[in-house]
Amino acid sequence: MKKILLGTAALAFSASMAMAASHMQTVRMGTEGAYPPYNFINDAGEVDGFERELGDELCKRAELSCEWVTNDWDSIIPNLVSGNYDTIIAGMSITDERDEVIDFTQNYTQPDPSAYLVMTGNEGLDLGSAVIAAQTGTIQASFVAESGATLVEFATPDETIAAVRGGEADAVLADKSFLKPISDEGGDLVMLDQEELIGGGVGLGVRESDGELKAKFDAAIQSMKDDGSLNALIEKWEIGAPF
Structure with missing residues (x-):
């Protein structure tokens, strides 16, 4: 009898938990x-x-x-x-x-620091006169537009990287946490020392x-x-x- 009662209680508890979950927003x-x-x-x-x-x-x-x-x-x-x-x-x-x-x-x-990614060998780039890629509608795009550099915008982050590799842009400006793994691969792209602190x-x-x-x-x-x-x-x- 005790086992039956315990089993009934467990079933009731499971049912109540399922009911509560079903009513979650x-x-x-x-x-x-x-x-x-x-x-x-x-x-x-x-x-x-x-x-x-x-x-x-x-x-x-x-x-x-x-x-x-x-x-x-x-x-x-x-x-x-x-x-x-x-x-x-x-x-x-x-x-x-x-x-x-x-x-x-x-x-x-x-606020995550924004960093610049360039082709290896282009570390001496003058950012003030550079063509800089950024994703459309980002704080980085707004920063570049206000900086006096030439902004080129792309719909996706991957397209901004491809623009530097393809010669459409001299650098990418994006969150450091996004760019660092790409730079750490040790391939054809390297991150500059200069960072920008933008956004809240x-x-x-x-x-x-x-x-x-x-x-x-x-x-x-x-x-x-x-x-x-x-x-x-x-x-x-x-x-x-x-x-």
Whole structure:
């Protein structure tokens, strides 16, 4: 009889857990999937990287059921606003210009230094008169446009690298954490010593009408800062400096 009662209790507990999970709010997490180590598509065809691991943990702490959606960078904000997904978690720096269109959670990274990547042998490049490639709609593209150098924009990070290799640009300006593994390969590309500190760190983007969702993610991010788990992820994926 005791075994039967225990079995019945276990079944009831499992059923209640399943019911609770089924009532969780589902949130669609929008990312690019093309900017390692922040986010990329792994060999299994799944979203991977720092932001996948971070996003899954944030959803767990916020008691949300999350689905991952990929979207091209150049339309990632318009498609959030139009409702194709509920957040942007894609290495997006918090800026005043973007904040006029969408809302941001608190930052989950410190500002990541931007660096220049050039062809080996071109380390003496005069950046002020150079042709510099950057991804469209990024803080790096805005920085180059305001610097007086010649800006050439591309839709994807990989295209900016190809532009330097193909002679369309003298250098790439992008997040150091993205460029460093390419430079460390020791091939035909090398990172310059000069760095630029632009942007206010990276946060989750949400629609301005989704204040409740923003508050849930803010609380989850803060809890990860408080217990040190966010710094552990930052160090694991080598994303700038810890908090």
